[in-house]
Amino acid sequence: MDMPPRRTLNRQHTIQDIESAFLEIYQRDGIDGVSIAGICQVCGIARSTFYLYFEDKFAVLQGVEDRLLSALWEICRNLPDIMDHSSATDTALRTITHIRENLDWYRVLLSNRGDPMFVYRWKKDIVKSLRRKLEQRNVNELDAVIQGVMFSSALIGLYTHITMECPDIPDQTLCRYMDDLLARSLKPISPR
Structure with missing residues (x-):
């Protein structure tokens, strides 16, 4: 080499x-x-x-955020069948590994001193990735967007809690929470 x-x-x-x-x-x-x-x-x-x-201090921050989000996108852009929990668990484990490897950055970016645009961009990526899968399951566009927003907000909330409050939670336990969160978020919306 x-x-x-x-x-x-x-x-x-x-x-x-x-x-x-x-x-x-x-x-x-x-x-x-x-x-x-x-x-x-x-x-x-x-x-x-x-x-x-x-160019300036913001370019440093932007470069790190771009690198982190790019790595997350590579892990999650082609989500497996969202109802296949074994494949979803593999994606979740890879995401958890990435976050743990960059824990100091995630802690600061998700803290009250963090960059709200980082969280916004991350949510958009999650929604975009999940939306494709929901549309493949013939979920209407509005429901797909809303379910994606609900899932991305809850997922980033979970990651924020884990990184700030209990970073030593076992990976398999965290995956179980993520699977449950996904299942709840994707529950069909009943018409009124």
Whole structure:
């Protein structure tokens, strides 16, 4: 296996250092407390080095959010049959693994200091992925949208609670909650 060139490794390392410094300050002080000078001080780089990689502090945040949401989309974009719980559990386990691997970021992004746009974009992705499956089951468009919104809101609420309050909950238990949440959200809406 070929190793990436040294320059590429240095670039990746510098970006990781900047993101880690950003996270450290963001966790402590919120976005208003993050400054370019603070980031540079924490990771020991010059301002000019920061600007080689990022336009401003919001570009750091946007880059991390884009990466996290892209990884979630790759896991969930082609959901298996939503009523096949064994396949759904595999998708849920992969999602849980991703969140646990990036727990510090999810904790700050889902906290009261987090970015509401991150949650909004995540909900839209969940709704989009689930909506396709509901439409394949001939659920009308309005019901598919509403069920997707209900599921995405409840699911992100569950993830928020887990990341903030009980991060050590076993994966299989969390999957059981997620399966139950999905089943409740997808219950056919009875006409009035």
